[in-house]
Amino acid sequence: MRDLAQKLAVITGAASGVGAALARALHAEGARLALLDVNEADLSPLAEELGAHSVAVDVADASAVEDAAKGIYANHDNVHLLINNAGVMPPMGPIWELSDNELRRVMDVNVRGVVNGLRAFVPRLLAQSEAAHIVNTASEAAFASRGFVSGYHASKHAVLAITEGLAEELGFLDAPIRVSVVCPSAINTRLMSDDVELPSAEAQRLWTVYLKSFERGLSPEDVARVVVDGIKEERFYLLPHPEVRDLPAERAQAVADDKYPTFADHLAGLI
Numbered sequence: 001m002r003d004l005a006q007k008l009a010v011i012t013g014a015a016s017g018v019g020a021a022l023a024r025a026l027h028a029e030g031a032r033l034a035l036l037d038v039n040e041a042d043l044s045p046l047a048e049e050l051g052a053h054s055v056a057v058d059v060a061d062a063s064a065v066e067d068a069a070k071g072i073y074a075n076h077d078n079v080h081l082l083i084n085n086a087g088v089m090p091p092m093g094p095i096w097e098l099s100d101n102e103l104r105r106v107m108d109v110n111v112r113g114v115v116n117g118l119r120a121f122v123p124r125l126l127a128q129s130e131a132a133h134i135v136n137t138a139s140e141a142a143f144a145s146r147g148f149v150s151g152y153h154a155s156k157h158a159v160l161a162i163t164e165g166l167a168e169e170l171g172f173l174d175a176p177i178r179v180s181v182v183c184p185s186a187i188n189t190r191l192m193s194d195d196v197e198l199p200s201a202e203a204q205r206l207w208t209v210y211l212k213s214f215e216r217g218l219s220p221e222d223v224a225r226v227v228v229d230g231i232k233e234e235r236f237y238l239l240p241h242p243e244v245r246d247l248p249a250e251r252a253q254a255v256a257d258d259k260y261p262t263f264a265d266h267l268a269g270l271i
Helices: 017-028 040-050 062-075 100-127 150-172 201-215 220-233 242-256
Strands: 008-012 032-037 053-056 081-084 132-137 177-182
Touching (some): 008 017, 032 062, 100 150, 100 177, 132 220, 150 177
Parallel strands (some): 032 053, 081 132
16 A cells, blocks of 8 residues: 555544644545544544544444444445554553553553454455555553553553454455554653652652653654555554564563563662
């Protein structure tokens, strides 16, 4: 799919951050857009700016995502790009201190949101007359585990597993649908709020460290460029931060050495 002109792209989590940057990057390529996000206040002006179709929808709500897919296909014969990008991050802290609601929300949006997108769109992609490409947003967190954010990392491990499995399933069926997973490290977005209440001073200091790393991270536009290029090149692993390539080997070595997990020294020294 090297030519994206007039291709229809569906993007979840489109109102801000990487989702909005992807919308603008694809619009610049001549693509048509259907933008989904729970935040209608930010979604509507972006859709107006880009001349895009928009739907205010919580991706954790399977019936709402299904209704959005029905609405999109009511007006279009084919969807060419499905980008399951919506994601949230729970408050930082030990896993035993996360509330049921906090843990449920991160799993509902980050994992079930991807699954809901696939359930709503893949059968339609298989039935349509033109080829398609699916991109799921994971994270460098998919390749590593880290204390005090283990709920988030667990959700991104799941997204990677789902996406790898999806690629195998569609390949086995010889379906005309390519798949990619994007695994960035720090991005300068609003994924983390600066006014969250945390259970301890240590958690608050670590949250501040993460916020600062995000502020120094890649821009959403840089990440969007990697994704668009990856779609055109039909690549699977889209890694905006080159150093992420080292994480699977580091983990494999830790398994081979039976290395007991310890909190990263460079982070421990900051809190």
